[in-house]
Amino acid sequence: xxxxxxxxxxxxxxxxxxxxxxxxxxxxxxxxxxxxxxxxxxxxxxxxxxxxxxxxxxxxxxxxxxxxxxxxxxxxxxxxxxxxxxxxxxxxxxxxxxxxxxxxxxxxxxxxxxxxxxxxxxxxxxxxxxxxxxxxxxxxxxxxxxxxxxxxxxxxxxxxxxxxxxxxxxxxxxxxxxxxxxxxxxxxxxxxxxxxxxxxxxxxxxxxxxxxxxxxxxxxxxxxxxxxxxxxxxxxxxxxxxxxxxxxxxxxxxxxxxxxxxx
Amino acid sequence: xxxxxxxxxxxxxxxxxxxxxxxxxxxxxxxxxxxxxxxxxxxxxxxxxxxxxxxxxxxxxxxxxxxxxxxxxxxxxxxxxxxxxxxxxxxxxxxxxxxxxxxxxxxxxxxxxxxxxxxxxxxxxxxxxxxxxxxxxxxxxxxxxxxxxxxxxxxxxxxxxxxxxxxxxxxxxxxxxxxxxxxxxxxxxxxxxxxxxxxxxxxxxxxxxxxxxxxxxxxxxxxxxxxxxxxxxxxxxxxxxxxxxxxxxxxxxxxxxxxxxxx
DNA sequence: GTAATAGTGTCTTTTAGACACTATTGT
DNA sequence: ACAATAGTGTCTAAAAGACACTATTAC
Numbered sequence: 001x002x003x004x005x006x007x008x009x010x011x012x013x014x015x016x017x018x019x020x021x022x023x024x025x026x027x028x029x030x031x032x033x034x035x036x037x038x039x040x041x042x043x044x045x046x047x048x049x050x051x052x053x054x055x056x057x058x059x060x061x062x063x064x065x066x067x068x069x070x071x072x073x074x075x076x077x078x079x080x081x082x083x084x085x086x087x088x089x090x091x092x093x094x095x096x097x098x099x100x101x102x103x104x105x106x107x108x109x110x111x112x113x114x115x116x117x118x119x120x121x122x123x124x125x126x127x128x129x130x131x132x133x134x135x136x137x138x139x140x141x142x143x144x145x146x147x148x149x150x151x152x153x154x155x156x157x158x159x160x161x162x163x164x165x166x167x168x169x170x171x172x173x174x175x176x177x178x179x180x181x182x183x184x185x186x187x188x189x190x191x192x193x194x195x196x197x198x199x200x201x202x203x204x205x206x207x208x209x210x211x212x213x214x215x216x217x218x219x220x221x222x223x224x225x226x227x228x229x230x231x232x233x234x235x236x237x238x239x240x241x242x243x244x245x246x247x248x249x250x251x252x253x254x255x256x257x258x259x260x261x262x263x
Numbered sequence: 264x265x266x267x268x269x270x271x272x273x274x275x276x277x278x279x280x281x282x283x284x285x286x287x288x289x290x291x292x293x294x295x296x297x298x299x300x301x302x303x304x305x306x307x308x309x310x311x312x313x314x315x316x317x318x319x320x321x322x323x324x325x326x327x328x329x330x331x332x333x334x335x336x337x338x339x340x341x342x343x344x345x346x347x348x349x350x351x352x353x354x355x356x357x358x359x360x361x362x363x364x365x366x367x368x369x370x371x372x373x374x375x376x377x378x379x380x381x382x383x384x385x386x387x388x389x390x391x392x393x394x395x396x397x398x399x400x401x402x403x404x405x406x407x408x409x410x411x412x413x414x415x416x417x418x419x420x421x422x423x424x425x426x427x428x429x430x431x432x433x434x435x436x437x438x439x440x441x442x443x444x445x446x447x448x449x450x451x452x453x454x455x456x457x458x459x460x461x462x463x464x465x466x467x468x469x470x471x472x473x474x475x476x477x478x479x480x481x482x483x484x485x486x487x488x489x490x491x492x493x494x495x496x497x498x499x500x501x502x503x504x505x506x507x508x509x510x511x512x513x514x515x516x517x518x519x520x521x522x523x524x525x526x
Numbered sequence: 527g528t529a530a531t532a533g534t535g536t537c538t539t540t541t542a543g544a545c546a547c548t549a550t551t552g553t
Numbered sequence: 554a555c556a557a558t559a560g561t562g563t564c565t566a567a568a569a570g571a572c573a574c575t576a577t578t579a580c
Contacts, residue, residue, distance in 0.1 A: 017341050022282050022371075022382065039552070041558070078280050078380050081371045106369055106384055108285075108344045117341050119285065119382070121369055181520035182445070197558080203522060210543090211523040217543070218522075219560065224541090226526050240558040242550040254521050257444035259466060259481075260474040261524040262542085262568065263489050302579070304531070460531080473570090480570070482533065487568090503531040505577040525541065525569085 020116030024086040025073035025107075025165070027124040027172035028096070030132050030146065031189045031205055041197035041239040045148055046176075046205040048169065049132055050155075051093065052143040053162055064115065069145075069155055070162035071169070073120070082121035090125060094144060100126040100188040104175045105168070112164045124172045126188040149173065177206040182256075184227055184249050193231050193246035195239050196222050227252050283379030287349040288336035288370075288428070290387040290435035291359070293395050293409065294452045294468055304460035304502040308411055309439075309468040311432065312395055313418075314356065315406040316425055327378060332408075332418055333425035334432070336383070345384035353388060357407060363389040363451040367438045368431070375427045387435045389451035412436065440469040445519075447490050447512050456494050456509040458502050459485050490515050 028049035035043040050069040057063040072093045076085040083103055090096050105122040112118070132146065147155065152173075156166045179185045180203065189202045196219050203212050211217050222228055229250050235243035291312035298306040313332040320326040335356045339348040346366055353359050368385040375381070395409065410418065415436075419429045442448045443466065452465045459482050466475050474480050485491055492513050498506035 016284060016338050019282050019285050021279060022285075039557075075279050076371070079373055081373070082369060103369060106345060106366060108339070110342055110344070178518060181518060181522070183521070195559090203520075207520065209520060209523055212520070214543085215558085216545090216560080221522065221542090224526065225522065227521070237551085240550085241552050242557085242559050244559060255441060255444060256519060256521055256524040256526075257466075257470065257472060257475070258446070258490070258517050258519055259444070259484065259488065260472055261519040263487060263519075302530075458532090477570085478531085479533080479572090484569090500578085503577085504579050505530085505532050507532060523542095 017117075019119050021113070021118035022076045022082070022121075023073055023118060024076055024082045024089060024121045024123060025071040025168060026086050026090050026101070027071055027122065027169060027176075028090065028094070028099075028127055028132070029124060029172075029176055030127050030129050031202060032129050032146065039237065039239070039241045041195075042201045044201040044205050046173075047146040047148050048152060048172075049094070049127075049144060049146055050161075052145070065162035068162035069147075069160055069165075071122075071165050076121070083123070086121070086123045086125075094132070096125075096127055096131050099131070100185065102175075102179070102185075105171055107164060107168055109164065120168070122168045122172065124176055126176075126185065128189070180206050182254075184254060187249040193234060193236075193248050195236060195244045195246060197239050197244070199228075199247070222247065226250065227254050280380075282382050284376070284381035285339045285345070285384075286336055286381060287339055287345045287352060287384045287386060288334040288431060289349050289353050289364070290334055290385065290432060290439075291353065291357070291362075291390055291395070292387060292435075292439055293390050293392050294465060295392050295409065302500065302502070302504045304458075305464045307464040307468050309436075310409040310411050311415060311435075312357070312390070312407060312409055313424075315408070328425035331425035332410075332423055332428075334385075334428050339384070346386070349384070349386045349388075357395070359388075359390055359394050362394070363448065365438075365442070365448075368434055370427060370431055372427065383431070385431045385435065387439055389439075389448065391452070443469050445517075447517060450512040456497060456499075456511050458499060458507045458509060460502050460507075462491075462510065485510065489513065490517050 030047050030049065031044045032047050033042045034045050049072070051072050053065050053068050053070050054063050055066045072090060073086070074089045074093070076082050080088070083101065086101055090099070101123050103121060103123050107120040107122060110117070112120075152169060155161055156169075161169065186199060186202045190198055197215070199222070200212060200215075200218050211221065223230070227250050228247050231246045231248055234246040236246055237243055293310050293312065294307045295310050296305045297308050312335070314335050316328050316331050316333050317326050318329045335353060336349070337352045337356070339345050343351065346364065349364055353362070353364075364386050366384060366386050370383040370385060373380070375383075415432060418424055419432075424432065439448075449462060449465045453461055460478070462485070463475060463478075463481050474484065486493070490513050491510050494509045494511055497509040499509055500506055
């Protein structure tokens with residue numbers, strides 16, 4: 001028996017108080033086209049999917065935080081990571097699969113969940129709108145609904161958000177806003193190839209930077225960005241009557257120091 | 264009795280398999296001055312503090328992962344968050360207090376810890392060199408030592424890092440490098456007021472960007488950055504014989520979109 | 527005076543911002 | 554032809570990059 005094995009024998013997890021639960025929650029973001037007409041550049045809005053907690057749980061007993069709106073999520077199993085659990089639960093609860101998922105925080109404030117010492121791993125997901133419409137609600141989830149940022153503020157003010165999900169949602173919004181502007185995740189909201197105005201519409205959901213708002217400025221800037229590439233000869237007419245150049249994201253690490261950028 | 268209270272009564276945490284442990288680990292970074300002479304601008308190097316696991320534990324039994332190098336850390340108590348635990352443990356294990364701490368990841372891969380289902384919250388801390396020299400080792404920590412990035416690579420290759428700390432350390436390095444360049448955390452490595460060459464030395468530990476490397480470029484750029492401010496009339500001679508302007512960080516959110524920065 | 531570091535003058539090149547303009551095409 | 558979107562020409566201002574230069578001070 002190795003010394004490491006001997007050491008292992010000595011270890012007893014009962015010596016320590018352990019958590020009562022280990023969960024994953026997912027802030028599912030989508031961008032809904034608020035205006036989608038032929039030959040028109042899209043106008044978009046960021047939205048978050050929430051689930052309304054049922055009045056009764058699967059056993060027919062009163063549910064915790066009944067009727068409030070919550071992030072989809074659930075308990076992590078011993079055989080998986082919180083990240084994997086998030087994927088699985090999203091699939092189980094809303095039938096959504098193959099989406100971009102990112103862990104962005106841990107919520108473990110004592111007392112955050114009335115059921116005990118329950119730790120939540122917060123993730124955000126990016127899902128295209130059509131996938132969400134294919135969703136299904138399960139026993140525990142009375143209803144699935146998309147909320148705009150404005151609507152979320154109202155839910156928050158009226159205390160209609162379950163547990164500490166208000167706080168988690170605020171952090172998720174901050175995180176996705178920063179990521180949309182500082183990384184290339186915008187691609188997760190877009191088809192493989194896209195026009196400048198489609199990318200622009202995505203970015204405008206989280207910023208009002210004049211350099212992004214201005215068509216001429218943005219159309220020129222896009223050509224000098226190393227992580228974007230025009231697809232030669234590829235055009236589309238889905239945003240305008242004039243055939244429009246399609247672009248695609250180039251896989252690369254992007255990190256721009258604040259000390260060298262222009263302000 | 265409210266319906267919520269009734270629901271609570273139904274909940275039984277024993278229905279679910281729960282983790283065997285909930286821990287916090289801390290990657291303690293410091294910047295060591297590799298050249299510190301009078302009237303000279305400093306030269307700096309990033310270093311990480313690790314603890315060598317003792318051969319025997321407090322009870323005199325063989326220790327798990329004995330003699331390997333590990334991040335300081337330990338079990339989170341029910342009455343605290345992982346973040347608070349990280350602060351407490353850093354203090355207990357190394358006597359370090361009042362430092363910048365940031366949560367950057369969760370490690371919960373099944374089997375990552377031979378003792379069972381143990382979840383680790385990874386944090387990084389920024390500590391000035393003099394605080395680390397005031398450290399003390401406790402029973403469980405045979406030795407505390409600073410490692411340069413090169414030395415860490417060697418430790419990794421020779422499998423001298425405990426548990427999955429190799430992976431955590433790599434992520435911590437990536438994280439702090441990005442944060443040093445994209446946020447104003449560099450201030451945590453510096454005194455309240457500092458010269459351009461001191462800030463420059465900190466940044467050069469993680470980048471070789473010519474705009475930062477060049478004295479003239481950097482000294483000019485620094486004046487136009489909204490999050491840096493010259494302290495009027497304040498100078499020092501600690502980096503040169505000529506009295507040098509002192510700067511300070513201005514508290515503000517900094518977020519530069521990659522779509523508007525110059526490349 | 528010398529050596530070393532901080533900082534400026536100035537020129538050139540590149541980029542950004544603004545405005546007017548042209549190009550394309552379904553209706 | 555018109556309306557609407559994509560995209561260019563061009564001018565100006567600002568910023569970046571490069572190089573030579575000046576300023577300060579301990580020794």
